[in-house]
Amino acid sequence: MPHTKDTVKYIAVREINYHNGQLVEPHCHRRGQLIYAIVGVMEVVVGNKLWLVPPQRAVWIPPSVVHQMRARGAVELRTVYFSPDVVPHTFSAQPMLVSVSALLRELVLRSLESPTNQDPYDLKNRILALILDELGVLLREAEHSLPLELQLPQCQDRRLGKVCSAILEDPGCPRGLDEWAQLVGASKRTLARRFQSEFGMSFLAWRQQVRVAAASSRLDQGEPVTLVAGDLGYETPAAFSAMFRRVTGVTPSGYIAHSPAHKIEGLYASV
CATH class of the missing domain: 2.60.120.280 (Regulatory protein AraC)
Known part of the structure; x- marks a missing residue:
């Protein structure tokens, strides 16, 4: 240096x-x-x-x-x-x-x-x-933190691209694979295969990762868990917390406790 x-x-x-x-x-x-x-x-x-x-x-x-x-x-x-x-x-x-x-x-x-x-x-x-x-x-x-990046499709299948783009824009969208298949002109089976080949996971698992990434960004900014859970399509905070923990290994409250915003607030509060 x-x-x-x-x-x-x-x-x-x-x-x-x-x-x-x-x-x-x-x-x-x-x-x-x-x-x-x-x-x-x-x-x-x-x-x-x-x-x-x-x-x-x-x-x-x-x-x-x-x-x-x-x-x-x-x-x-x-x-x-x-x-x-x-x-x-x-x-x-x-x-x-x-x-x-x-x-x-x-x-x-x-x-x-x-x-x-x-x-x-x-x-x-x-x-x-x-x-x-x-x-x-x-x-x-x-290097020891939660990996919060999302994997995007690399193929040229415009139908899969449309589904992924729409979910990224609105992670709380409740549409299932049947509805997406009808909207983009593909069979449910074809879309399911595309998700597996592109991401190595199901449609539901990939959508959960999108929701976790969106939730993490909002939780970092201090938004309440109840508000984030509702916006992402979960009927109860408990259902959202269970999904969040399944994907990340920690609960939303555990994530917040280690978030940079929480650490900064704690630092200034102790001054």
Whole structure:
């Protein structure tokens, strides 16, 4: 890693705002990128993997990895670019969802301000060096966290694509495979085979994963379990909790207790 005095040459923080539904087409950067929204939810796609990224999370995109993004609601993005020369070999070579610590959030926000002290260049360098160090810690922690990415279809079957896109837009949609088959002009058996060949699981299992990803994003933002459960089509919070635990291994309350939002609230409450 370059000496701290040179960090400003290797790391840059940018502020970008997106309107609801705005799409950033597939692209890549020579630099690594941390995609972090302080407001709104960003949908990030790499290959056949999708992350729903609320303000308590961010996605690490290694250098030269093709990705695309879409805003869910108005999004205020704070993205950090890292030159390959400064990215440690210990950083993941694969895209990864990370929890945003209180320290990382404040460092990113502070780096966009214009210091008024007598030595702003040195201050900027120290802030950027700390961003790199803190991201390294969070990436190591993320290796042991719940995998919250969704698998997307890779085949060219437009019927399967229509079903998956509709469920991603409305995870709580109650339609079963029979109804979807009629809507997209396929047999139930054909769609069932497509889900197994594409995802290695049934339609119901894949839809549950979509619901868990959507629920996790909302729980991270502090929404009540009862509200999330109802919006996702569950008659009772208990039924939702049973599904959530079956897919993730933890209950919604257990997930919330370890969420970055809960940790940040606890930190400020103890000050």
